[in-house]
Amino acid sequence: MRKWKRVRLYIACVGVSIALLASGCGSQKAATVEEKYIPVEVQPAAVQTLVETTSFSGKVSSDQDLSLTPKTPGKVSSVNVKVGDSVSVGTVLFTLDSSDFQKAVDTASVGVRNAEANYQLTKEKIDLAKTNLDRQRQLYEAGAISKSQLETFENQASETPLQMAQIQWDQAKLGLQQAQDSLSNAVVTAPAEGTVAAVNIKVGEMASNAQPAVTLTQLNSLYVALNVPENIVNYIKPEQEAKVTIASASAQEISGKISSLAPSADGKTMLYAVKIAVDNPEGKIKPGMFAKVDMPTQSRPNVLAVKSEAVVTKNGKTMVYVVENGTAAEKEVTTGLDTGALVEITKGLNPGDSVIIKGQTLVDQGSKVKVVGGNAS
Structure with a gap:
């Protein structure tokens, strides 16, 4: 009898244990089902102005780089600036050896004086020939000289030699002006204020117009x-x-x-x-x-927009997910301007819709979700 009592007691204990275990497992399963959701972050779709910015x-x-070269090639005798110097209008940048230029001026001056003297001498001869021609015309009219003799005196009184002498004199004066300009150009000055960006000459070198000697820039x-x-x-x-x-x-x-x-x-x-x-x-x-x-x-004023990451592509469709009554709902949308951060929604959403911006790749239509971040309103 005692043996059967112990057996029945053992069986009763086992039964109670199984019942308690089953009850506990059921509670745990129910809790697990109750807590099954996908955490998401949302942001309401809003009307705003989108601006697309492109980087280049x-x-x-x-805007004003000046490359300066001497107008007349010559040997550099001095360089008065260095890179980084600020200069004003008229600042002497460099000079060329002026000895050859001065010789050219002296030679041209002699040429001008000679041409002027030749002009004056020619003029005097022609003036004298004109006076003589008047006398010869009187003799011709009196029959004292022949027609051919008169024509000889007329040729001597022609102003053609004087015109040639005038041309030679003008050319000599032009040569002198050019020589003086070259002498003046031996001193190169800044035509505008600026900063010296480059100096490509040295004393003793030949400077020409083939390469900029000094470059000025305006910072x-x-x-x-x-x-x-x-x-x-x-x-x-x-x-x-x-x-x-x-x-x-x-x-x-x-x-x-x-x-x-x-x-x-x-x-x-x-x-x-x-x-x-x-x-x-x-x-x-x-x-x-x-x-x-x-x-x-590009700019789009007053358009409905969401964050670009909220837009996903599934089965060839462009869509976003919104939270409705604790579940995810698919919304097929049409997009417009995409600035990289925001994208324009032209169709498929309404202002204020709670759009999932994080966790959107984990949900499907009807997925139970829990908002853990963002602002749903």
């Missing part, structure tokens, strides 16, 4: 030169603002403005040349520096 690379240049009149393709050129216009970043001069953005836009493409590159004027008050920007230019190229 360019190079800084001066307060700089621009970024860049090229844009045909699908961009019609979206920009002169006076339009742009953001310029020149890393070697400043880490901050610089405000720029389109100062020039080519009306036609370059024949080789098929790109359109653009100049972006930039201010340089501190003088840190130098010609030749590389620049990054961000320009607004």
